[in-house]
Amino acid sequence: MNCEEFSLPLKTPLSTAGGDIRERRGFAVRIGGGVGEATPLPGWTESVEECREALSGIEDPDAALATLDDRPAARHAVSLALADGAARERAVPLSRHLGGDEDLTGTVAVNATVGDGSPEGSAAAAREAVESGFRTVKCKVGARSVESDLKRIRAVREAVGPGPAIRVDANGGWSREEAEHALDGLAEFDIALVEQPLSADDIAGHRELPRRIPLALDESLAGHTPDEIEGVADVADVFVLKPMALGGVDRVVEVGSRLRAEGVGVVVTTTIDAVIARTGAIHAAAALGIERACGLATADLLAADLAPDPAPVRAGTVAVPRGPGLGTDGPWTGGGADA
Ligand SMILES: O=C(O)CCC(=O)c1ccccc1C(=O)O
Numbered sequence: 551m552n553c554e555e556f557s558l559p560l561k562t563p564l565s566t567a568g569g570d571i572r573e574r575r576g577f578a579v580r581i582g583g584g585v586g587e588a589t590p591l592p593g594w595t596e597s598v599e600e601c602r603e604a605l606s607g608i609e610d611p612d613a614a615l616a617t618l619d620d621r622p623a624a625r626h627a628v629s630l631a632l633a634d635g636a637a638r639e640r641a642v643p644l645s646r647h648l649g650g651d652e653d654l655t656g657t658v659a660v661n662a663t664v665g666d667g668s669p670e671g672s673a674a675a676a677r678e679a680v681e682s683g684f685r686t687v688k689c690k691v692g693a694r695s696v697e698s699d700l701k702r703i704r705a706v707r708e709a710v711g712p713g714p715a716i717r718v719d720a721n722g723g724w725s726r727e728e729a730e731h732a733l734d735g736l737a738e739f740d741i742a743l744v745e746q747p748l749s750a751d752d753i754a755g756h757r758e759l760p761r762r763i764p765l766a767l768d769e770s771l772a773g774h775t776p777d778e779i780e781g782v783a784d785v786a787d788v789f790v791l792k793p794m795a796l797g798g799v800d801r802v803v804e805v806g807s808r809l810r811a812e813g814v815g816v817v818v819t820t821t822i823d824a825v826i827a828r829t830g831a832i833h834a835a836a837a838l839g840i841e842r843a844c845g846l847a848t849a850d851l852l853a854a855d856l857a858p859d860p861a862p863v864r865a866g867t868v869a870v871p872r873g874p875g876l877g878t879d880g881p882w883t884g885g886g887a888d889a
């Protein structure tokens with residue numbers, strides 16, 4: 551197993567109710583012919599230091615999968631590298647290796663991600679996204695007062711017109727009272743989804759919220775196993791599945807197919823990952839055959855990346871790479887530095 555540390559700055563920090571994300575540090579991992587990535591995000595996964603330690607202690611990658619439940623980013627890297635290697639060996643795209651139906655896995659719809667900001671700035675970012683073809687725009691909320699978020703979202707709806715879907719993501723920033731006030735006020739803007747209104751551990755509060763606007767859980771799922779997630783399947787309309795926070799694309803496909811079989815909605819999103827993990831998330835979304843827009847349009851938030859993007863966003867859609875495995879090319883393929 552080969553492990554290389556990286557640090558990638560964002561073009562501009564992504565402001566959320568959970569704080570600003572300024573850079574993404576992580577590890578590109580190679581196991582045999584496959585590549586994986588661990589890009590820990592404090593609050594969602596283990597720390598970078600814990601991740602480094604977990605990765606450096608791995609002797610048998612296959613066996614490690616069963617021991618890394620509390621190190622989801624490290625488990626993500628190992629499971630992705632193993633799955634990529636196996637898919638390359640079978641000469642099938644990772645989406646198909648993960649169980650996807652080849653006929654279903656052509657493209658994945660994605661949403662634009664708009665950070666917290668002024669009403670004018672948010673409206674301009676949303677309009678620009680819609681002009682470039684996005685049909686769904688997700689706006690961060692909960693970093694300022696409910697009243698000022700309502701002003702922002704009004705400005706966003708006015709800027710994009712009635713057609714595009716608008717989601718809001720509070721990243722757990724609201725109290726129960728604030729959430730009820732916000733949900734009341736948002737009703738007039740035809741909001742498609744409200745993501746994680748309350749703190750991660752407040753499952754009871756989420757269960758009691760009015761569901762006038764469909765509800766999604768995100769932070770509440772981080773670090774939890776498929777069984778644990780299935781245990782709260784009644785709490786929300788949509789589950790946000792982040793491969794990095796759930797321990798890998800295998801876990802996401804497992805829990806995602808179980809939830810979908812129960813009639814629960816799912817989306818797959820990144821934690822603003824580098825190209826390896828982002829492409830893995832695209833394959834996971836494709837394997838699940840998700841039609842809802844997924845939060846995978848995050849490459850443009852990064853000022854640099856590890857390798858060329860095999861699945862760039864075009865008009866709110868990504869084409870799933872059709873080559874073997876992830877379909878990424880980088881220093882790890884074809885005679886790179888340590889190949
Ligand atoms: O879902 C998206 O649009 C992009 C991903 C995103 O918003 C995000 C990125 C990093 C950490 C947390 C989150 C989140 O969904 O809360």
Ligand SMILES: [Mg+2]
Nearest residue numbers: 719745746768
């Ligand atoms: Mg979220």
